[in-house]
Amino acid sequence: MSTRTDWGRREPPLKGSNFELYGWFFMRISGLLLVLLAVGHMFIMHVFNDTLNLDYEFVAARWDTPYWRIFDWLLLTLSLLHGTNGLRVVLHDNLNDLTIRKLALSALYGTSLIFFILGTYVIIAFVSQS
Amino acid sequence: MDIDLKILRYDPESDRKGHWEYYTVEADPEERILDLLHKIKWFEDGTLSFRRSCAHGVCGSDAMVINGENMLACQVLVKEVSNPITIEPIRGLPVVKDLIVDMDPFFDSYKKIMPYLINENEPGERERLQSPEDRDKIEDTTKCILCAACTTSCPVFWTADSYIGPAAIVNAHRFIYDSRDEGSKQRLEILKDVNGAFRCRTAFNCTSACPRGIQVTKAIEDVKRETLLNN
């Protein structure tokens, strides 16, 4: 047997980014939490209660307890993050032109950030007027 | 019996838009779709172009969309598909002529995952030992014939051509789970890229398309979990 030294060539060890892995994993974990938060929220507001009965007082009463404010803020944050990351993947899949993709992604991140700030502000700043 | 075929034709020199062409050929129910294509090519219309070689499903030349699904033309019999038979080139790769697509991007993806055994230890005079159980772990994925039926059936690949595709992941799996290989860390590193395994959205088209019956999605899922656990 001849002596060879090239048993399988090795490239310099790569250091790939974990972003995609974490993004993927986050989608599953946030999905699990959203089952509680989003589905829970929806059933409470739309099924067990009726939205016809939903008025200013109802909201004010709910946000009287900090727990519901935390619940809603978590829902806001997680669904925005989950949705944004989801849309990031959708844009990545469908826009092969790099400039267009970059623009679209920037718009997405900008929108999400604005609505995150707005939503957070509403939840924190709300003071019942009644 | 008479079989009607409807074939998507494209010729970069004269027909840049592509069109459907209709043929009728006489065939036995036991004949392969490939035999019908040959009848057209040899006795009717020599310009019809497609790849083929082995004619029994082991070389991976003739993946095409037959009645809306990816198959090897040499592996499907006339009696197994409904008449008329529509045939198109596989999707997501540039069409070169008729049913022939440019396979280079596909093979480039394959080459990216370091598809060769990596083990720097001197193996000695005799074979490396491997238990039958360890060998079984790679039984499924070593069957791959690189026909591209899986990759070109994947809805993610159709729109995002940078996606490395199921075939490359299957071949990475073949080495990652080989007890003799030591390069799995690097391969997982490559596959966790934006264009790697995490682009897969579990559509399962690949698994149904694979003419070798490889559990393609399962292999991809193994790789995803392996990446997660090893990080």
Place this chain on the structure above:
Amino acid sequence: MAYQKIVSSGAVYKGKTGMWLYIFHRITGVALFGYLILHIISTALILLGPEVYEGAEAIYKNFYFRIAEIGLMAAILAHAINGLRIIAVDLWKRGSEFQKQLNIISLVLFIAIFIPSTYKMTTSYFDICLEKSQAGTTLTDCMIRPLPDWKSK
């Protein structure tokens, strides 16, 4: 040589259930994100006081919106259940082997929750409508007319 990427054939790829579920999950996901944004806006109006908030809410108080609401419920429910299915396929070692069974379980689960919820949301609409309206109002009236503003009554 300039190659054409795909000669468009106009024919649909006959994918399996997984492909359709993938498309479906994507559509519901994007739709839900759109709804989320609208929802944040409409909720934010609450800072402007009860009149503005309730004025905006009043737009929703008709039967057509109730149908849309059922649609929203269905979308969240379906996206959530399908999401759980995807999580099972991804994180459970043998998930991909039981793909067919998981599909069936998801469908059954969806129907089992969707139907009673829809029932509740529909009947509750009519109950409230009849309760708040003048005597003699029929179900058809409830369906075609916006709800009376019982607050100001």
Place this chain on the structure above:
Amino acid sequence: MKIIKHSFDGVIVGAGGAGLRAAIEAAPHMKLAVITKLYPTRSHTGAAQGGMSAALANVEEDNWNWHAFDTVKGSDYLADQPAVDILCKEAIDAVIELEHWGLPFSRLENGKIAQRRFGGHTVKEGEAPAFRACYAADRTGHMILQTLYQKCVSMGVEFFDEFQVLDIKIEDGVCKGVIAFELSTGDIHIFETRAVTFATGGFGKIFKVSSNAHSLTGDGPGILYQKGIPLEDMEFYQFHPTGIYRLGILLSEAARGEGGILRNKDGERFMERYAPSIKDLAPRDMVSRAIATEISKGNGAGPQNDYVYLDLTHLGAETINKKLPDITDFVRTYVKIEPINEPIPVQPTAHYAMGGIPTDVNGRVLSDEKNTILPGVYAAGEAACVSVHGANRLGTNSLLDIMVFGKRAGQSMLEYVSKTKASSISDSSSDDLVKKINNLIEKEHTDEFSVGRIRNDLQESMEKNTKIFRTEETLSEQTKILEDLRERYENVTIFDKGKVFNTELMETIELDYLLDMSESTVASALARKESRGAHSRQDFPERDDAEWMKHSFAFKNGNSATLRYKDVELGKYEPMERTY
């Protein structure tokens, strides 16, 4: 038509097992190009099923000398024994080397490479069937091809995929380069090089029912034959006993190695009568003749009494699914029966060319029967004739052949390149070829002279007249038919006038080689007045060692061949009667 020029130290034509193995040897030390008309992984080596022999002795005592004995006896004593010794001795390293490169062999409980029985392989010179064939289920060739390609990828070997070589330039008896046609563009590429290895595989497409791929058209031998290089032992073409009825798709001998049995229409295990000691595991020529004899005696099954059964039903689902998964899948796909419960209809199928481009044991091409070496030209694999298979190849020895002699051809190339200076090739060297192609394209298309029809007639007539049993009469008839076909070929016309992927044009040129292969086969067969190995003359049923212990060399002479002969190189094994 664009003409593009490249310059390399060496070129390998063909990326099957033999070509890739040569490339692995040569690539690290020179500027090498591998040109292949198919993507490398589409080569027909990938279709090989049963195994690759080497006396590893993993299951039981074994010895490469016994392997050599079996090979020589199997060859009906026509193989050159020194070459056989090399083959069998280097077999062991060849298998280990593949394992080290990652080939996923099936394994024994103790972790070693598994081995199975195969036709004609015995222990202690004929005592009992031997466990010698190393295998990976029934897709050994697939694994070999993949592993070699993977090795090439890891080494960064330069491939020209889907380039069809159509000509070689030899000036003053020295190789100058090859000329190839790029399928995707229709451009002509001139490869300036000092050394060329032909590893283009077999030419089973001269027959109608064949286990060979559509691409196996004898291009390498054809190109050289047209340049005046002879073809050796062309009368010996192997017919594999178990092809799927009518389709010819191979059901590996491994099926019988694992215990499968051949039965005639009455369910009788007829091989007991033809080879009492090893029965169904007799060499292929004998089993194929036995089947043909059964059929001609009316013992064949089916409405036309024209096939026999391969019975695996007693092996059990477990063995079948684990050891023969692919071939049983072929049966399910193409015959629509369940081989676990039903016997499979089979008939002999054209399988392997023992003959081909004459080479020495280092892969160097010989330009005549006096062992004159043609500098810079090499051949390996099924395209070549070393000769280690003689008049009949043993199963599993071909995968071995491509590994052992592929490597040696690569080494010879290296040695030659390191000793010679680069020479140049003129830009006009592709002129003949361009003219030939333009002629074909310009001719008005007529149905009568279409490639498909001529080839069809060729395959049908070869099937009828030159298959397992031959006589003076059938061979003379075939000679006449071939003359007629050649005349039609002169007028051949094509439909496709385009540049991009003009596969019709390529098929037309391949048909030329198929005709060459047929003409040399028939001429050699007509001349050899004896029966030996796969060459079975009903008018001369006996082997005639006094007169015919020699290799034939067929030189192209118009539409026929001139024959000359070379003595067989004998060794330690004395010719004896071949009984099993």
